[in-house]
Amino acid sequence: MATKHELPPLPYAYDALEPHIDEQTMRLHHDKHHLAYVNGLNKAEDMLKQAHSSGDYAMVKHWSREAAFHGSGHFLHSIFWPNMAPAGQGGGGQPSGDLANQINADFGSFENFKAHYSAAANAVEGSGWALLVWEPETQHLQVLQAEKHQNLTQWIVTPLLVLDVWEHAYYLKYQNNRAAYVEAFWNVVNWADVAERLSAARS
Ligand code: MN
DSSP, X not given: OOSOOOOOOOSSOTTXXXXXXXXXXXXXXXXXXXXXXXXXXXXXXXXXXXXXHHXXXXXHHHHHHHHHHHHHHHHHHHHHTTXXXXXXXXXXXXXXXXXXXXXXXXXXXXXXXXXXXXXXXXXXXXXXXXXXXXXXXXXXXXXXXXXXXXXXXXXXXXXXXEEEOSGGGTHHHHTTOHHHHHHHHGXXXXXXXXXXXHHHHHO
């Protein structure tokens, strides 16, 4: 708790994911929404630290909720940005190597995985995410929906590929057509980043 959380810079330009994800959405999403999660997490941790000093835990439920909401928002967005890359320059295509083998083993095929992940992303409600995760207990990949991302904090799984489907992530360009946004996402998935995360989760 001693260190302040900071907004990580985007690993590419704001317009680098055009036309699939537009520059204005990226500017607002990264500079405003993600920053608000960072600030909210720092505030919640400050208040919890004050409780350590004062011994007054009357607001622990409130600040724990704030920390979970903003912390999950911060950490998931920090995965989401490097999970993407400009189309044709690291983004899009299909996974290879160990990641591809594990996807085939757990979903039957890449097409099965893509259909499953897209369906989860299209259907989830609320502060929603679709997630490909590594489940260490079973050594398998899973696709999850997060309806309230603050509920993720106690899970054991390691997120590998996450897709933000809260309306701020796509509404400027896609309005109510979330499915078109989800379909466009596949053009900018950075499979090398996803493979690195799988490798790290396994080691
Ligand atoms: Mn978001």
